[in-house]
Amino acid sequence: MTGVALATRGLYKSFGALRVTQDVNFTLPAGARHALIGPNGAGKTTFINLLTGALPPDAGTIELDGVDITGLPPDRRVKRGLARTYQINTLFPDLTPLEAVTLVMCERHGVSRQWLRPLARSRAIIEEAYALLVQLGIGDFAHRQTRHLAYGHQRVLEIALALATRPHVLLLDEPAAGVPAQESGMLYEVISGLPKDIAVLFIEHDMDLVFRFASRITVLVSGKTLREGPPAAIAEDAEVRAVYLGTPVHD
Amino acid sequence: MPPIVIGIVQVLFDGVAFGMLLFVMSVGLSITLGMMRFANLAHGSFAMLGGYTTTTLMRHAGWSFLATLPVSFVLIAAVSVVLERVLYRRMYQAKELDQVLLTVGIIYMSIAGAAYVWGPEPQAISLPDYLTVYRTVGWFSFSTYGALLLAVGTVLTLAIFFGLERTRFGAMIRAAVDDRRVALGVGIDVNRVFTITFAVGSGLAGLGGALGINALGLDPSFPIEYLVFFLIVVSIGGTAGSVKGALAAALLLGLSDTAGKYYIPQTGAFIIYVVMLLVMLWRPNGLFGRA
């Protein structure tokens, strides 16, 4: 894969006097595995929110596949192939995983506003949804209400919902946050099994995960890009070690 | 002076007095909404109860109007604390719909209760003589009752702002409204702060209801009738919890309502509602809300 999937130029965002994003110029090549790290409050989640359109930037542009999407609302960005997950589970507690993923696929196939046709007749969509759940290893729980799923499975569902939009850029906000050790293996498998043609940008505090999956790392401090480079270089960088790796990284 | 100028001054005077009264009555709702995200639609029930406290004390105990006002404040504050402890506290984490239903239920019960105890007819009190006269300053004449509303409203507004901006407790309130989790993190006992704020806010509503009997009217339908006014103050004022926004919205509402009644009496409250909808269409987070 070649080409730039996602790029920002001169992105700024402030909340009152607090500058959370300052002149961020960021490029995500197609198919990349890129980690975004930085201490708490560095503006990582804000950056994701700017990319997805949940927040409007004060200045700067965001391009998806070379097209300026700065002014597009979140749902239109999703339709263009930009999906995200949330650090804190943002699921549909009373729906089953099958229903939730079917819901997303109905949106993608443009049938979500069909209001007189029984859903059960969209057999292809439902089966596609089920296949995705099976592929991610939570097919056995497809028929249970989401609220009753184990936390680790909910984290996988979080990714399943994003994948159901068929993105080519996927933003993962701390995919492993809060997952107990015995459930993390499954999550690692899901992340490493993500299709190669999807460019992945992930925020993570778990350095194991970062160095395992990332081929490039960006370090964000106080809303600014401190360093960007391959994992080995970042691990060696004195300044990064000072501001970030010097602090305890494992919870 | 030309009559048009006199009219304008009259509208300004009455409108600002009404706006201050609305602000005093709704500020508690705005702050508690910002702090706990709790939609207490029954706020008007507290105001109504304050009004009835005053009428009862005046009629049956022979108290003077001004002497009843502090009692209304204290009594309503106390009642609200009981209600907060017994009912509301369970609902902070509940769905918004459940909060709405619970407080609508309380509105209904308070309406029926008021009708049972005090009867369905509108209450009027005979104000002391010094509050029923008109004074003239130069070419402008005003009612002393209006002046009282304006004076008390101004004093309370200043006190509220002083309390919020300059006292330690006020800082704790602002921190809790701003971000409850952070406030908890720095060791603020948010529950206690909330209870006190809720009590003072409800007490102010009771005081406003009492003070405003002759301006707002008082009958069992009060909580429903003024519900939309309270909602306008807190939503047009901006993301709940913005006290300056609430003040601006209350003044705007007081002025436009008074002006409407003065210049185009036949349209009634119609204009207010339409303007409110247009504002919400233009700025869904309110005029002074954070984006």
Place this chain on the structure above:
Amino acid sequence: MTAAEPARDSAPAPSAVADFRAQARWQWYEPLFWLGAIAWYFLLPTYLPLGTQILATALFALSLDLILGYGGIVSLGHTTFFGVGAYTAGLLARYGWQEPISCLVAAGLLAAFAGWICSFVIVRVQGIALLLVTLGINLVLYEAANKAYKITGGADGLQGIEFSPLLGMFHFDMLGRTAYLYTLIVVFLVFLVARRIVYSPFGLALRGMRENWKRMPALGAGLRRHGALIFVLSAAIAGIAGALLAESVQFVALDSLAVQRSVDVLTMLIVGGTGVLYGSFVGAVVYMVARDQLADLNPAYWYFWIGLMLVLVVLFTRNGVVGALADSAAWVQRKRGRGPAP
């Protein structure tokens, strides 16, 4: 969570589609319910006007259930659309167009249009602002109908309207027989449509909006267009309900636009149960039969009991009467030791 759980449906090869088929299947109590409505006609001939009112009101509550119980949008002003429907039918009849079925259609269309307009404001706001906006729209319309008394009759209501016989054959009789059957048939047909909406892809999208409004745009859902559609559908149904009532009582009260009625219908729905289709019917029956039986009470005191009922329902039941019934059925099954684990 060790072994794979079989799909709820015990089909030999559990297909994913079976879940959605099972949801939409008719339950045993559904025909019973509608047979009961027919039995009312034969068993309670003196209560036909009450039955008609209950049916029309239940349809109104059902329209609210679509946006609130399924879509999760709390409205304090839903009678806006009921009132638009009632006045449309009433005014058409007053000014010479007295054919009831076309009046019904016109009422549905006009209410749908009103719903479409309102959706633009409504989907932009949430929380307390949403309450204000829905209440505000309701108040504007009430004031407008009140002031335009030359057309609407103002506070006296729209009097002296008459509709021509149904299909040119059945007169609206004094006992309310025609009105009851006509209302029952229309309500049943509209119910079938509502039932289809609930089990359609859009019905699933609605539940998604209820469960997690914030996530929907991040999954590619255009909330404004979803909101517009549900308000069009819900308003059309509310409008039909309003027109049904206007046709059967040959009168439109200003009250049909009163905020009080918005809150009443919300109360009914909550008492019955939200998001379960029949909750609106159960709620309407309970509420209106109770009010009919307690009519001697001063209405001011009646609201005390309504308020208490609301508080109790919120504090002690999971989802109104229907929720309580479902919970106790599950409890009985567990007691017998053959039901599913909670």
